[in-house]
């Protein structure tokens with residue numbers, strides 16, 4: 001079974017978000033399995049490169065495609 005991981009995105013004035021590395025579902029809580037695609041989550045990876053929202057999304061796309 002394929003697995004995925006959460007990409008932790010922190011905000012200065014908002015609560016953290018966790019993004020599924022597989023389907024890009026955004027969750028407030030790092031569940032053990034993704035509620036959207038159902039893949040088991042192996043870990044939470046903190047991504048400090050979220051400087052720019054658009055830049056972050058394209059980096060995420062590059063990783064999968």
Ligand SMILES: [Zn+2]
Nearest residue numbers: 020023034037
């Ligand atoms: Zn997912």
